[in-house]
Structure formats: structure tokens, C-alpha cells
Amino acid sequence: MSRSTKTVGEVLIDILEANGVDTVFGIPGVHTVELYRGLAGSKIRHVTPRHEQGAAFMADGYARVSGKPGVCLLITGPGLTNAITAMAQAQQDSVPMLVISGVNARATLGHGRGKLHELPDQRAMMASFCLMTHTLLEPGDLAEVMARAFTILGSGRPGPVHIEIPTDVMSAQIPATVPKAAPRLRPRGEKAVIEEAARLCAMAARPLILAGGGAVAAADAIGMLASRLDAPVITTANARGLLPGHPLAVPASASLHSVRAEIAAADLVLALGTQFGPTDYDVYVDGGFPKLDSVIHVDVDAVQLSRYPDSRVSVLSTVENAAADLLSLVPDVLPTRGGAERASLLRQSARSELSAKMQHEVAILERIRTALPGLIIVGDSTQAIYAGNLYYDADRPHGWFNAATGFGALGYGPPAAVGAALAEPGTPVVCLTGDGGLQFTLAEIGSARDAGARVIFLVWNNDGYQEIETYMIDNGITPEGVKPSAPDFVKIGEAYGLPSWRLDDISELEAALKSAAGHGGPTLIEVHERHTRGLRL
CATH class of the missing domain: 3.40.50.970 (Thiamin diphosphate (ThDP)-binding fold, Pyr/PP domains)
Structure with a gap:
């Protein structure tokens, strides 16, 4: 009753x-x-x-x-x-x-x-x-x-x-009434505003798209719009994987000089769901991001639209709605703008701008992606993640996110990876975390086991807070407080009942990942910059 x-x-x-x-x-x-x-x-x-x-x-x-x-x-x-x-x-x-x-x-x-x-x-x-x-x-x-x-x-x-x-x-x-789902009120740009944005898109000779985390849900529409405009699409860290393998996709940070030069050369920038925050656009805090003279800025937040840049057209809308509306107005056939060639050259120049160490780290990230197609990499603040935020092409939307942007909280990776794995139980999830960051939330390895979350905890061990140590040295500061001792992570993993192993050579990585992905629950793999051959240049 x-x-x-x-x-x-x-x-x-x-x-x-x-x-x-x-x-x-x-x-x-x-x-x-x-x-x-x-x-x-x-x-x-x-x-x-x-x-x-x-x-x-x-x-x-x-x-x-x-x-x-x-x-x-x-x-x-x-x-x-x-x-x-x-x-x-x-x-x-x-x-x-x-x-x-x-x-x-x-x-x-x-x-x-x-x-x-x-x-x-x-x-x-x-x-x-x-x-x-x-x-x-x-x-x-x-x-x-x-x-x-x-x-x-x-x-x-x-x-x-x-x-x-x-x-x-x-x-x-x-x-005890029967509850109803709450309404979702998704904003849509005013007709006149969208029409002006479409007119500018059709007129542009060298358009470019900047896509942030707010654009990920509109991946399909953005792909069609980019193709119609023949416009390269530069993605922030939270938008990586938006257009995997697309000839117009540029998975590189707007903090890189080559990317900034391409942005400066555009006669129209279509900014979709991006805040223009320093951790995406000025990670080196050099103030070198170019002044934008012709911007169409699309965001669901009116306050964000009131901030930088001073846009030519501000569209209060979800990116999904705005992209669909623009597709209905922008002509199907437009003159070619050389977008694919621009994007290809920009991918090459952006990657070559990375240090040799970072290029090596990105290559290892790509080996992880190759071993487990369609995977999700959830990162903590560790050096390989910093490199990937500058340049890494995820092979799916939501395939790359981490705490090394925005608030920048250490310890994010392990529990966030558990949440990701529970959201998509059939998808490989790799938590890429450092020895320092993992110790912030080390016990969540046990939570992963309890929940049956199929997370591969990939521990990139560099014996401390190496990024901070390097920063101190580069700025003439004697390193202090950057060498916290770490436990034997393999033994820790085994203590929680996880299959765990340490690689002797980075060439073993792909096989180890495939083996771990076949396990029915969480696993742990450690790579060590001093003990795993090939991990460090």
C-alpha cells in the first residue's frame, strides 16, 4: 500500500x-x-x-x-x-x-x-x-x-x-507526491544577433574557431560549422578530443607562440564556450596573447560575455544552439580559406615549439592512446599532463581532462578517474598521476576497488615535486620542500588487492596497459624516471 x-x-x-x-x-x-x-x-x-x-x-x-x-x-x-x-x-x-x-x-x-x-x-x-x-x-x-x-x-x-x-x-x-524533473532552460541567441554573426562568418577570409570546455557537447555541430567555414579549430585543454583526427582540429594551447600568431592573423575569431582564462591562454604569464579585433563570443554566461575580449558580437546561448543556428544561416558553399593547410602547418609548428622533454612526454601519451583506443585520460598535476595540456590530441570528446588548469588542485586525478569510470563502465580510464599528487588521495585506490571501477592508475614517479623544483632552479631559488618521500606504490596497490607492477622499460607500456584493461577492476602501473628505461630523455 x-x-x-x-x-x-x-x-x-x-x-x-x-x-x-x-x-x-x-x-x-x-x-x-x-x-x-x-x-x-x-x-x-x-x-x-x-x-x-x-x-x-x-x-x-x-x-x-x-x-x-x-x-x-x-x-x-x-x-x-x-x-x-x-x-x-x-x-x-x-x-x-x-x-x-x-x-x-x-x-x-x-x-x-x-x-x-x-x-x-x-x-x-x-x-x-x-x-x-x-x-x-x-x-x-x-x-x-x-x-x-x-x-x-x-x-x-x-x-x-x-x-x-x-x-x-x-x-x-x-x-509523498510523485516528483517531476526540473526544467532545463537552455539559452538561445536572439535572431538579429545570430544573423549578424552568420554574416560575419560568411564574409571572413581567414576565420578561426577557439573551442573551450563549454563547446564539447556540440562537437558534431562544431565539426560541420568548421568545415563549412574552412576554419581551423583550436581547442583548450578541457575541449581536447572535440574533433578527433579532423583535418581542421588543432589540439594545441593558445599559450604557444605559433598558435598565438595564427590567432592574431585571423580576421574573425569564433570563440565557443571558452573563458579566456590564463591557464589556457597565458600559462606562462607573459601577457603575449594577442588583442582580438573581431570576435564572435558564444557563452551561456552573460557575465563571461562582459569580460575580455571586447567582442564584436556577443551571443548569449549554449554552444549547441548557437552552432545549429549558424549552420542554418551560413551558406553551404563558401570560398575555400585554406583551413586544412593552415591547421596542418599549425599542428606541426605548435608541436615543434615544445621542448625535447615535452615532445617525448607527448609521444608517451600517444602510446597510451594507441594502446587503448577511445580511452579517457584523467590527469593530476604532473609533468606529462602539463605537456599534454600544451599539445595532445585525444581521440574522443571528454577523453582528456585534469586539474592542472583553473583551480589546479593536487590529488584530483585518482578520485576523478573513479567517477569517470563509473560514468562509462565499458571505457578504459587511465589516471595519470605523479608520486606527489597521488599521495594526496592515495586511499581512493581502495574506493576504486570497492566500487569495481576499472581505472588504471598510471603513476609517473619522478621522486617529488619535480615541476616546482625545476621552477625554483630556473628562478635562482635553492630547492626546498620538493622531495617528499614516497611509498612503494606497487606494494600499496597490492595491499589494496590491485594487480600492480613497475615497468623496467617504457617499451613495455602498451602491453601492460592492454593487460590492465582486461582486468575486471582497478590496476596500478608505475613508471619511474630513474628506473624505467626510456621514460626520460
Whole structure:
């Protein structure tokens, strides 16, 4: 017999299901157990990390690959503060994340009486970087608040949303109505604005497209538009794999001189879903990115459109909608602009601009890609990832992402790779992490095993924070604090029950990856710059 009422915690699970949530990440505690009351009877899978930061990083990786919000259930106080780093990374990289936390009972809020896990004002702390934060003081407001949260997550520029529920509200009884999915309001450019953008596209003699992370969902339409305009497509790190193998694709950073020269030579730049942030456009902080005189800037966020560059046409729209609208107006037959030749020359010049060491690292990344076609590489801040962000061509959308952009959080890779693997269980996922970064979230190897996540943890061991050590030396600073000791990662992997091995020679990499991919769960492979022959020039 159906019930006329349910607890807030039970209805919350119903609402999550109605909005397409199939996985949540969290560590249950006394401040959230009532949110779990309806979980066992639902179709939602619960994944338990070893740390709340890991929960939110998992949600991040899951969201990037699935396209759906990553969802966390966290206790009040330390559970939520542990996740702030990962939530801030999601804010920087525009990743949809829904964090539902506990908070102490309503009558205690703001009194500072030393309640367990108490903060002076938890919601105010989250308001500094969340798209929305709300304290559910009235149980009957649950459906309305959750609808607003999901609409925000699915409509404009994505990011973290936070809902906190007091412990006494979680167990309150409310009507057990059938929840509905929240509306997604995807902006579309005004007709006159799109028409002007199409006119400029048709007139351009040397057009060029800059595609950021906000463009990935529109890969097919962008490919058709680029072909029609005969325009090279330069992708930021978060857009790599947008047009795999396409003759117009240029998987190179706009921080490289050759790429900047091509951008400067364009008479029209079509900027799609990109923030023009320094970690993509000025990674060396030399201020050398060219001034753009003729830009069509497409973004879902009006605030982003108000920032650099001063665009000729600003289009408030999803990239999917804008690309489709432009395709309907730009003529099918346009004069050739030499786009494929420009793109080919730019790929060659951009790659040759890398140091010999970086070119070697990119070649190893390409060996990984060749060994496991269609794979996802989830990176941490390590030297091979830095090289790949400058130049690497993923062979699929969402096939390359990492924490070495935007907020730049170490320890991102292992839990984010777990989330990615759970979003696409049949896809090979390689977590490329350094010995330093892995130790930030080392225990999430155990979470991967519990969840059966088929992640290959590829540990690039260079005995410390080599990137920082090199930076210190280059700037005349005696290196200090850059040699943290590391455990035997193979033994650590084996202790968690993972098949684990260390390569003697880099020539063994492809076979090792294929063997690891055939395993039914997580594995670990270590390559060491001093002990693996061929890893370092």
C-alpha cells in the first residue's frame, strides 16, 4: 500500500531519481543518516570514498563524462569543508555538482553553543563560490528548492550548488507526491544577433574557431560549422578530443607562440564556450596573447560575455544552439580559406615549439592512446599532463581532462578517474598521476576497488615535486620542500588487492596497459624516471 507521507530524506531520494540521478558519492554519518533512509530501496548507487574531498572529486569526474550533475551527500562541518577544494575546482571548470549536506538542528543555528560539527554560518561560507546555497528550514519547501537547484545546474554556466538540511528537518514527514524533473532552460541567441554573426562568418577570409570546455557537447555541430567555414579549430585543454583526427582540429594551447600568431592573423575569431582564462591562454604569464579585433563570443554566461575580449558580437546561448543556428544561416558553399593547410602547418609548428622533454612526454601519451583506443585520460598535476595540456590530441570528446588548469588542485586525478569510470563502465580510464599528487588521495585506490571501477592508475614517479623544483632552479631559488618521500606504490596497490607492477622499460607500456584493461577492476602501473628505461630523455 502506498504511503501518504514520507520523510524529507525519503522524498529527497525520490526527487534525485526523478531528475536522472543514478549515482551519489558520500560518507554517511549521524548528521546525514536520515538522508539515506530511502536510498536502499531506490535505483541510485551509493559510492563510498575514503574522504569527502574524494567524494566531490569523484562527482566531478562523473559529471564531466556523463554530462549529468555529480551528486554528493556530506555531513555538516568537516564533511562539507573537506569537499570545498573539489567544489572550487568544479566552479573554476564549470562542472555541474550538487552537494547536499547536513547542518545542525534549526533551533541551534547561529547560537555558537559548541554543537558537534558546528560552524558559525555554514551557508554563508558556501555562498562565496556556489551558484546557489540554501538552508531548508521548512520541510514543505523541499520540492521547490530542489527544482530550483536542478534548473540552475542544467540551464546556465554549470558549477557547484549546495543545499543544507538541518538534522531535525531530515526526519520530518511531508506529503509523498510523485516528483517531476526540473526544467532545463537552455539559452538561445536572439535572431538579429545570430544573423549578424552568420554574416560575419560568411564574409571572413581567414576565420578561426577557439573551442573551450563549454563547446564539447556540440562537437558534431562544431565539426560541420568548421568545415563549412574552412576554419581551423583550436581547442583548450578541457575541449581536447572535440574533433578527433579532423583535418581542421588543432589540439594545441593558445599559450604557444605559433598558435598565438595564427590567432592574431585571423580576421574573425569564433570563440565557443571558452573563458579566456590564463591557464589556457597565458600559462606562462607573459601577457603575449594577442588583442582580438573581431570576435564572435558564444557563452551561456552573460557575465563571461562582459569580460575580455571586447567582442564584436556577443551571443548569449549554449554552444549547441548557437552552432545549429549558424549552420542554418551560413551558406553551404563558401570560398575555400585554406583551413586544412593552415591547421596542418599549425599542428606541426605548435608541436615543434615544445621542448625535447615535452615532445617525448607527448609521444608517451600517444602510446597510451594507441594502446587503448577511445580511452579517457584523467590527469593530476604532473609533468606529462602539463605537456599534454600544451599539445595532445585525444581521440574522443571528454577523453582528456585534469586539474592542472583553473583551480589546479593536487590529488584530483585518482578520485576523478573513479567517477569517470563509473560514468562509462565499458571505457578504459587511465589516471595519470605523479608520486606527489597521488599521495594526496592515495586511499581512493581502495574506493576504486570497492566500487569495481576499472581505472588504471598510471603513476609517473619522478621522486617529488619535480615541476616546482625545476621552477625554483630556473628562478635562482635553492630547492626546498620538493622531495617528499614516497611509498612503494606497487606494494600499496597490492595491499589494496590491485594487480600492480613497475615497468623496467617504457617499451613495455602498451602491453601492460592492454593487460590492465582486461582486468575486471582497478590496476596500478608505475613508471619511474630513474628506473624505467626510456621514460626520460
